[in-house]
Amino acid sequence: MKFGVPMIWKEPLCHTTDYYFCLSKQTGIGKNMRWVYANVPSITFPVPHSDTFPIPNCPDLSQSQTSVISQSSSTDTSDFRSDLTECQGQHEQHLLTQEELNDWVRDLELSKEKAELHASRMKQYHFLDTSVKVTYYRDRDRPYTKYYTSTDNICFCKDIPGLFEELGQPYNAHEWRLFIDSNKSSLKAVLLHNGNEKPSIPIAHAINTKESYETMVKLVKSLNYEDHDWKVCADLKVTGMLCGLQRGYTKYCCFLCFWDSRAREHHYKRKQWPERKSHTLGEGNIKYLPLIKKENILLPPLHIKLGLFKNFVKALDIEGQAFAYLRTLFENLSFAKIKEGPQIKKLLKDDKFQTYLSSVEAAAWNSFQLIVSDFLGNNKSPNYETIVENLLQNYAKMGVNMSLKIHFLHSHLNFFPENLGDVSDEHGERFHQQMKNIERRYQGNWDERMMGDYIWFLIRETDSQRNRRQSGGQTYF
Ligand SMILES: [Zn+2]
Structure with a gap:
């Protein structure tokens, strides 16, 4: 630098008396043009180098760099670097893995299409790990779909132990009860866990069928009920059908005894009625062969x-x-x-x-x-x-x-x-609600893929989510 102290322009106190740039004047024209610089309190003129302000010597860069590095080689630099890494770590963006994204999609209850769109947007904005496959959601149901099959308007699970193995769960038929219920659109059979610690697993879904004995026969056959011998929980109408009783308001509507529902004079008075011991068609409102043992019925x-x-x-x-x-x-x-x-x-x-x-x-x-x-x-x-x-x-x-x-x-x-x-049967009613959502999503295409997709939602892939119960008591595998 030419001067020991540079010229300094401070903020003027007054525009008419202290403003350097307005008060500096130009005089003369052409070759005779000169600038007359104002001498006002707001400025400090430059001071040339002198003994008081000597010209500084240029430092030897090669020597100084070596000395700096040698002084701080193992201490300061490493400290600085570790601080920097830590700082970067704190602010580093966590990229979602496939498992984390899957659990998120489950939380949001996204359909396959919406899940793919969601994943693709997140990839676009660099929120996802490079290993995440956006197209994964198209076939997310595939591992479970293969355990279901459809015939005669009923879509059912053809290999229940296999499905449990796929879910990484031991299968013990006595730990589960079969819940059967229907609404206007469909009839469902679902396995509910005794104790309700595990999620409910839909194993059959029938459409365009009424709650009738014929439907129950189809259901029991397709599920190979005899192999599993589950306890059955259903409303009393379905229970009656499974026991072979005639439908409607009949005289003998109890599957355990010959209670006369029409003998009002005995109501609240007579407790003991003859027990139903044998099954004779046409006797005591028995119209069909029983499909399950009455001991297996849960009220x-x-x-x-x-x-x-x-x-x-x-x-x-x-x-x-x-x-x-x-x-x-x-x-x-x-x-x-x-x-x-x-x-x-x-x-x-x-x-x-x-x-x-x-x-x-x-x-x-x-x-x-x-x-x-x-x-x-x-x-x-x-x-x-x-x-x-x-x-x-x-x-x-x-x-x-x-x-x-x-x-x-x-x-x-x-x-x-x-x-x-x-x-x-309370958990069965909850299942109804969840099934309703997925039925709406599949808009009548109620086949194996819908069942597989329902199962996909029952799983948790990250540990932090696995043992968590959501509101409404939803549990996961
Ligand atoms: Zn009875």
Whole structure:
């Protein structure tokens, strides 16, 4: 540099007296042109080199670099580098592996097409590891699809032990129960885990079929039921069919005894009825050959609960305050729908409802609430027999008609399994909801690929996700 101290322009305090650039003037024209630089307080003129400001010597670069490196070779530099790496590590973007992306896709419940689109966008923005295959989702169901086959409108699992092996699970038929249920669009058979620790596995899906004996025959045959001998959990209509009983409101509708459903004078009074020991076609409303042993039937607590609730609402005085309150509480429902029993959960939580009940109705309602919490749910109270007895007495006083479900509580309390929560039909209802979502996604193409895809969603591939339960009690393999 030419000067020891350079010229410095500071910010002027005043534009008319202290502004260097405005106050510097040009004089003369052409060759005679000169600049007269203003001398104002805001500037400091440059100071030439002198003894006070000597010209600095240029350092010897080769020597200085060697010395710097030798001084800090193993200490400072390595510290600096490790700090840098650590810092980079903190901010380094984690690239998703295929397994992590798969679990994410499961969380988001994405269809194959949406999963592929999602993966391709993420790849585009460099969120994915290079090993991730975007097209993987097109055939994600393939490992499981091969265990299913379709004939005669039923898509079913042809090799259940094989499917379990594919899922890396040991197969023990006694750990699972068969749940059969249908809605308007389809009939499903699903394996529910006893104890409900493992996810539910759909093993058959029938379309355009009604809940009939013929359908049950097809189902039982295609699943090779005899080889597995599962316990069966289904509503009482299906259970009756599996035991070969005639459909509809028949006189002898209990599969365990010859209870006369029409002999109202005996209702709530006579407990013991002749047991069904043999199976004679045409006798006691037996129309078909039984498809399963009656010992293998699990009574469905959720269905019984809903049935008891329906019976209670039906017996309410329609002119009374309680029924009027129900009509205001469920204003969106028609009179007939309310009579059929509205949303049970909402009513169980509603404290006001009880205040509108008469004393007889209130006693019945209280015993219903008690049976829901202490017998038909996950808890079985030690004095459950008293609770059931009280419910029957209160229902009888209220004039509730005895249904088949009430008959089971009245005459076959011993037939209820020990741990009702472990083998309930409640998980089957949850399965229904999940199946509904996938049925919607497949829009009527309900074949092996849909079943395989459903199974794909039951798996977790990363450890952090594997043992996690999602809301709603969903579990994974
Ligand atoms: Zn019976």
